[in-house]
Amino acid sequence: MKYVMYVIIIFLPCFSNANITLENMYYDLSSSIEKYQIANSDKDSAIYVKVVIKEASFHGDKLVEKALDDETEILVSPQRLVIPPLAMVPFRVIRKPTDQFKLYRVYFTPVSAGDLNVAMGNSDDKTVKSGLNLRIGYGTIFFSNPDKQVFDTRVIQLSKESFVLENRGNSLVTLRRMSYCQQDGTCKDNAVEYLLPGQSKTLPRNSFVADVLEGKSRTVQLFEAQLKVGKI
Missing domain, CATH: 2.60.40.10 (Immunoglobulins)
Structure with missing residues:
Protein backbone atom coordinates (compact mmCIF):
# COMPACT_ATOMS: atom_id res chain seq x y z
CA MET A 1 0.00 0.00 0.00
CA PRO A 146 -4.94 8.27 2.40
CA ASP A 147 -4.21 5.29 0.21
CA LYS A 148 -7.49 5.79 -1.71
CA GLN A 149 -7.41 9.44 -2.71
CA VAL A 150 -10.53 11.38 -3.72
CA PHE A 151 -10.20 14.85 -5.27
CA ASP A 152 -13.08 17.32 -5.49
CA THR A 153 -11.91 20.94 -5.72
CA ARG A 154 -14.72 23.46 -6.28
CA VAL A 155 -15.47 27.14 -6.68
CA ILE A 156 -18.32 27.47 -4.18
CA GLN A 157 -18.90 31.24 -4.23
CA LEU A 158 -18.33 33.81 -6.95
CA SER A 159 -18.77 37.59 -6.82
CA LYS A 160 -17.44 40.61 -8.71
CA GLU A 161 -14.62 41.01 -6.19
CA SER A 162 -13.70 37.47 -5.11
CA PHE A 163 -14.25 33.74 -5.28
CA VAL A 164 -14.01 30.90 -2.77
CA LEU A 165 -12.06 27.74 -3.59
CA GLU A 166 -12.91 24.68 -1.44
CA ASN A 167 -11.35 21.23 -1.11
CA ARG A 168 -14.19 18.70 -0.73
CA GLY A 169 -11.93 15.71 -1.34
CA ASN A 170 -9.97 13.63 1.18
CA SER A 171 -6.44 14.63 0.11
CA LEU A 172 -4.17 17.65 -0.04
CA VAL A 173 -4.58 20.10 -2.94
CA THR A 174 -1.66 22.34 -3.89
CA LEU A 175 -2.14 25.82 -5.38
CA ARG A 176 1.05 26.64 -7.28
CA ARG A 177 2.40 29.72 -9.04
CA MET A 178 -0.28 31.99 -7.60
CA SER A 179 -0.29 35.73 -8.25
CA TYR A 180 -2.80 38.13 -6.70
CA CYS A 181 -3.18 41.41 -4.78
CA GLN A 182 -5.44 42.03 -1.78
CA GLN A 183 -7.50 45.19 -1.25
CA ASP A 184 -4.96 46.44 1.31
CA GLY A 185 -2.31 46.51 -1.42
CA THR A 186 -0.35 43.43 -0.32
CA CYS A 187 0.55 41.21 -3.24
CA LYS A 188 1.83 37.68 -3.73
CA ASP A 189 3.69 36.50 -6.77
CA ASN A 190 4.58 32.92 -7.67
CA ALA A 191 3.26 31.76 -4.29
CA VAL A 192 2.51 28.18 -3.23
CA GLU A 193 -0.38 27.46 -0.86
CA TYR A 194 -2.27 24.39 0.28
CA LEU A 195 -5.88 23.37 0.80
CA LEU A 196 -6.36 20.58 3.32
CA PRO A 197 -9.50 18.42 3.09
CA GLY A 198 -12.47 20.52 4.16
CA GLN A 199 -10.60 23.81 3.89
CA SER A 200 -11.56 26.77 1.73
CA LYS A 201 -9.73 29.90 0.60
CA THR A 202 -11.08 33.25 -0.53
CA LEU A 203 -9.13 34.85 -3.36
CA PRO A 204 -9.52 38.12 -5.30
CA ARG A 205 -11.46 37.74 -8.55
CA ASN A 206 -8.41 38.76 -10.61
CA SER A 207 -6.18 36.05 -9.10
CA PHE A 208 -4.02 33.94 -11.39
CA VAL A 209 -3.50 30.34 -10.25
CA ALA A 210 -1.27 28.57 -12.74
CA ASP A 211 -1.72 25.12 -11.21
CA VAL A 212 -4.37 23.56 -9.01
CA LEU A 213 -2.56 20.31 -8.33
CA GLU A 214 -4.66 17.32 -7.27
CA GLY A 215 -2.20 14.55 -6.48
CA LYS A 216 0.25 13.91 -9.30
CA SER A 217 -2.16 13.18 -12.09
CA ARG A 218 -4.36 16.25 -12.55
CA THR A 219 -3.37 19.89 -12.87
CA VAL A 220 -5.94 22.60 -13.64
CA GLN A 221 -5.05 26.16 -14.65
CA LEU A 222 -7.40 28.70 -13.11
CA PHE A 223 -7.96 32.06 -14.81
CA GLU A 224 -10.52 34.81 -14.12
CA ALA A 225 -12.21 34.21 -17.46
CA GLN A 226 -12.71 30.52 -16.60
CA LEU A 227 -14.24 31.01 -13.15
CA LYS A 228 -17.65 29.44 -12.57
CA VAL A 229 -19.37 27.87 -9.59
CA GLY A 230 -18.87 24.12 -9.51
CA LYS A 231 -16.13 21.53 -9.71
CA ILE A 232 -13.06 22.84 -11.51
Whole structure:
Protein backbone atom coordinates (compact mmCIF):
# COMPACT_ATOMS: atom_id res chain seq x y z
CA MET A 1 0.00 0.00 0.00
CA LYS A 2 1.25 3.45 -0.86
CA TYR A 3 0.43 6.89 0.45
CA VAL A 4 1.79 10.37 -0.03
CA MET A 5 3.34 12.58 2.60
CA TYR A 6 4.26 16.21 2.09
CA VAL A 7 6.45 18.22 4.41
CA ILE A 8 6.44 21.95 5.00
CA ILE A 9 9.32 23.47 6.94
CA ILE A 10 8.43 26.08 9.58
CA PHE A 11 11.27 28.01 11.22
CA LEU A 12 11.28 28.22 15.00
CA PRO A 13 13.60 30.60 16.88
CA CYS A 14 15.88 28.85 19.36
CA PHE A 15 19.40 29.62 20.52
CA SER A 16 22.61 31.01 18.97
CA ASN A 17 25.85 30.16 17.17
CA ALA A 18 24.86 27.21 14.98
CA ASN A 19 22.40 26.12 12.28
CA ILE A 20 20.59 22.97 11.30
CA THR A 21 19.03 22.56 7.87
CA LEU A 22 17.12 19.94 5.93
CA GLU A 23 17.80 19.16 2.27
CA ASN A 24 14.53 20.40 0.79
CA MET A 25 11.54 22.53 1.67
CA TYR A 26 8.99 19.86 0.66
CA TYR A 27 9.09 16.08 0.69
CA ASP A 28 6.98 13.43 -0.99
CA LEU A 29 7.00 10.20 0.99
CA SER A 30 5.71 7.44 -1.26
CA SER A 31 6.82 4.36 0.67
CA SER A 32 6.61 3.17 4.27
CA ILE A 33 10.26 4.05 4.97
CA GLU A 34 12.13 7.01 3.52
CA LYS A 35 15.61 8.29 4.35
CA TYR A 36 16.50 11.97 4.56
CA GLN A 37 19.44 13.98 5.90
CA ILE A 38 19.84 16.85 8.33
CA ALA A 39 22.87 19.13 8.21
CA ASN A 40 24.91 21.25 10.60
CA SER A 41 26.30 24.39 8.94
CA ASP A 42 28.33 25.43 11.99
CA LYS A 43 32.06 24.90 11.39
CA ASP A 44 33.08 24.70 15.06
CA SER A 45 30.38 22.96 17.10
CA ALA A 46 28.43 19.75 16.86
CA ILE A 47 24.72 19.96 17.51
CA TYR A 48 22.59 17.71 19.71
CA VAL A 49 19.00 17.39 18.50
CA LYS A 50 15.99 15.44 19.73
CA VAL A 51 12.84 14.71 17.72
CA VAL A 52 9.32 15.21 19.06
CA ILE A 53 6.19 14.31 17.04
CA LYS A 54 2.70 15.75 17.63
CA GLU A 55 -0.57 15.05 15.88
CA ALA A 56 -1.98 18.30 14.51
CA SER A 57 -5.23 19.65 13.13
CA PHE A 58 -6.59 23.01 12.06
CA HIS A 59 -9.42 24.60 14.03
CA GLY A 60 -10.23 27.50 11.75
CA ASP A 61 -6.87 29.16 11.06
CA LYS A 62 -5.32 27.87 14.30
CA LEU A 63 -3.05 24.82 14.30
CA VAL A 64 -3.82 22.65 17.33
CA GLU A 65 -1.46 19.91 18.51
CA LYS A 66 -1.82 16.89 20.77
CA ALA A 67 0.15 13.79 21.72
CA LEU A 68 -0.05 10.80 19.37
CA ASP A 69 -2.74 8.27 20.28
CA ASP A 70 -0.49 5.57 18.80
CA GLU A 71 3.23 6.30 19.11
CA THR A 72 4.00 3.73 16.40
CA GLU A 73 1.79 5.56 13.88
CA ILE A 74 4.70 7.68 12.71
CA LEU A 75 8.34 7.40 13.75
CA VAL A 76 11.50 9.37 13.08
CA SER A 77 14.59 7.22 13.61
CA PRO A 78 16.82 7.96 15.39
CA GLN A 79 14.86 10.20 17.75
CA ARG A 80 18.09 11.81 19.01
CA LEU A 81 20.86 13.01 16.73
CA VAL A 82 24.43 14.20 17.07
CA ILE A 83 25.40 16.28 14.02
CA PRO A 84 29.17 16.98 13.75
CA PRO A 85 30.42 20.36 12.47
CA LEU A 86 29.79 20.89 8.71
CA ALA A 87 28.32 17.40 8.43
CA MET A 88 25.11 15.70 7.41
CA VAL A 89 23.54 12.75 9.21
CA PRO A 90 20.70 10.52 7.97
CA PHE A 91 17.35 9.93 9.59
CA ARG A 92 14.36 7.84 8.55
CA VAL A 93 10.64 8.57 8.52
CA ILE A 94 8.54 5.44 9.13
CA ARG A 95 4.80 5.71 8.65
CA LYS A 96 1.91 3.28 8.87
CA PRO A 97 -0.59 3.29 5.98
CA THR A 98 -3.78 5.24 6.69
CA ASP A 99 -7.30 5.41 5.28
CA GLN A 100 -7.72 9.09 6.13
CA PHE A 101 -5.85 12.36 5.85
CA LYS A 102 -3.31 12.86 8.65
CA LEU A 103 -1.44 15.90 9.84
CA TYR A 104 1.64 15.91 12.09
CA ARG A 105 4.09 18.43 13.43
CA VAL A 106 7.63 17.18 13.99
CA TYR A 107 10.07 19.23 16.04
CA PHE A 108 13.86 19.08 15.76
CA THR A 109 14.88 20.77 19.01
CA PRO A 110 18.19 21.28 20.85
CA VAL A 111 19.16 19.39 23.98
CA SER A 112 22.23 19.58 26.17
CA ALA A 113 25.15 17.27 25.49
CA GLY A 114 24.68 15.60 28.86
CA ASP A 115 21.00 14.89 28.29
CA LEU A 116 21.64 13.34 24.90
CA ASN A 117 24.59 11.25 26.11
CA VAL A 118 22.53 9.83 28.97
CA ALA A 119 19.66 9.04 26.61
CA MET A 120 22.05 7.27 24.23
CA GLY A 121 23.91 5.45 27.00
CA ASN A 122 27.13 7.39 26.41
CA SER A 123 28.45 9.74 29.08
CA ASP A 124 32.05 10.07 27.83
CA ASP A 125 31.59 11.98 24.58
CA LYS A 126 33.82 15.08 24.82
CA THR A 127 34.02 15.81 21.12
CA VAL A 128 31.07 18.21 21.05
CA LYS A 129 29.93 21.38 22.78
CA SER A 130 26.58 22.04 24.42
CA GLY A 131 23.50 21.42 22.30
CA LEU A 132 22.22 24.84 23.38
CA ASN A 133 24.37 26.35 20.64
CA LEU A 134 21.47 25.81 18.21
CA ARG A 135 20.31 29.05 16.59
CA ILE A 136 17.50 27.78 14.36
CA GLY A 137 15.38 24.78 15.18
CA TYR A 138 12.92 23.20 12.80
CA GLY A 139 9.31 22.29 13.06
CA THR A 140 8.05 20.27 10.11
CA ILE A 141 4.46 19.73 9.03
CA PHE A 142 3.73 16.27 7.60
CA PHE A 143 0.66 15.88 5.37
CA SER A 144 -0.25 12.23 4.88
CA ASN A 145 -2.82 11.44 2.21
CA PRO A 146 -4.94 8.27 2.40
CA ASP A 147 -4.21 5.29 0.21
CA LYS A 148 -7.49 5.79 -1.71
CA GLN A 149 -7.41 9.44 -2.71
CA VAL A 150 -10.53 11.38 -3.72
CA PHE A 151 -10.20 14.85 -5.27
CA ASP A 152 -13.08 17.32 -5.49
CA THR A 153 -11.91 20.94 -5.72
CA ARG A 154 -14.72 23.46 -6.28
CA VAL A 155 -15.47 27.14 -6.68
CA ILE A 156 -18.32 27.47 -4.18
CA GLN A 157 -18.90 31.24 -4.23
CA LEU A 158 -18.33 33.81 -6.95
CA SER A 159 -18.77 37.59 -6.82
CA LYS A 160 -17.44 40.61 -8.71
CA GLU A 161 -14.62 41.01 -6.19
CA SER A 162 -13.70 37.47 -5.11
CA PHE A 163 -14.25 33.74 -5.28
CA VAL A 164 -14.01 30.90 -2.77
CA LEU A 165 -12.06 27.74 -3.59
CA GLU A 166 -12.91 24.68 -1.44
CA ASN A 167 -11.35 21.23 -1.11
CA ARG A 168 -14.19 18.70 -0.73
CA GLY A 169 -11.93 15.71 -1.34
CA ASN A 170 -9.97 13.63 1.18
CA SER A 171 -6.44 14.63 0.11
CA LEU A 172 -4.17 17.65 -0.04
CA VAL A 173 -4.58 20.10 -2.94
CA THR A 174 -1.66 22.34 -3.89
CA LEU A 175 -2.14 25.82 -5.38
CA ARG A 176 1.05 26.64 -7.28
CA ARG A 177 2.40 29.72 -9.04
CA MET A 178 -0.28 31.99 -7.60
CA SER A 179 -0.29 35.73 -8.25
CA TYR A 180 -2.80 38.13 -6.70
CA CYS A 181 -3.18 41.41 -4.78
CA GLN A 182 -5.44 42.03 -1.78
CA GLN A 183 -7.50 45.19 -1.25
CA ASP A 184 -4.96 46.44 1.31
CA GLY A 185 -2.31 46.51 -1.42
CA THR A 186 -0.35 43.43 -0.32
CA CYS A 187 0.55 41.21 -3.24
CA LYS A 188 1.83 37.68 -3.73
CA ASP A 189 3.69 36.50 -6.77
CA ASN A 190 4.58 32.92 -7.67
CA ALA A 191 3.26 31.76 -4.29
CA VAL A 192 2.51 28.18 -3.23
CA GLU A 193 -0.38 27.46 -0.86
CA TYR A 194 -2.27 24.39 0.28
CA LEU A 195 -5.88 23.37 0.80
CA LEU A 196 -6.36 20.58 3.32
CA PRO A 197 -9.50 18.42 3.09
CA GLY A 198 -12.47 20.52 4.16
CA GLN A 199 -10.60 23.81 3.89
CA SER A 200 -11.56 26.77 1.73
CA LYS A 201 -9.73 29.90 0.60
CA THR A 202 -11.08 33.25 -0.53
CA LEU A 203 -9.13 34.85 -3.36
CA PRO A 204 -9.52 38.12 -5.30
CA ARG A 205 -11.46 37.74 -8.55
CA ASN A 206 -8.41 38.76 -10.61
CA SER A 207 -6.18 36.05 -9.10
CA PHE A 208 -4.02 33.94 -11.39
CA VAL A 209 -3.50 30.34 -10.25
CA ALA A 210 -1.27 28.57 -12.74
CA ASP A 211 -1.72 25.12 -11.21
CA VAL A 212 -4.37 23.56 -9.01
CA LEU A 213 -2.56 20.31 -8.33
CA GLU A 214 -4.66 17.32 -7.27
CA GLY A 215 -2.20 14.55 -6.48
CA LYS A 216 0.25 13.91 -9.30
CA SER A 217 -2.16 13.18 -12.09
CA ARG A 218 -4.36 16.25 -12.55
CA THR A 219 -3.37 19.89 -12.87
CA VAL A 220 -5.94 22.60 -13.64
CA GLN A 221 -5.05 26.16 -14.65
CA LEU A 222 -7.40 28.70 -13.11
CA PHE A 223 -7.96 32.06 -14.81
CA GLU A 224 -10.52 34.81 -14.12
CA ALA A 225 -12.21 34.21 -17.46
CA GLN A 226 -12.71 30.52 -16.60
CA LEU A 227 -14.24 31.01 -13.15
CA LYS A 228 -17.65 29.44 -12.57
CA VAL A 229 -19.37 27.87 -9.59
CA GLY A 230 -18.87 24.12 -9.51
CA LYS A 231 -16.13 21.53 -9.71
CA ILE A 232 -13.06 22.84 -11.51
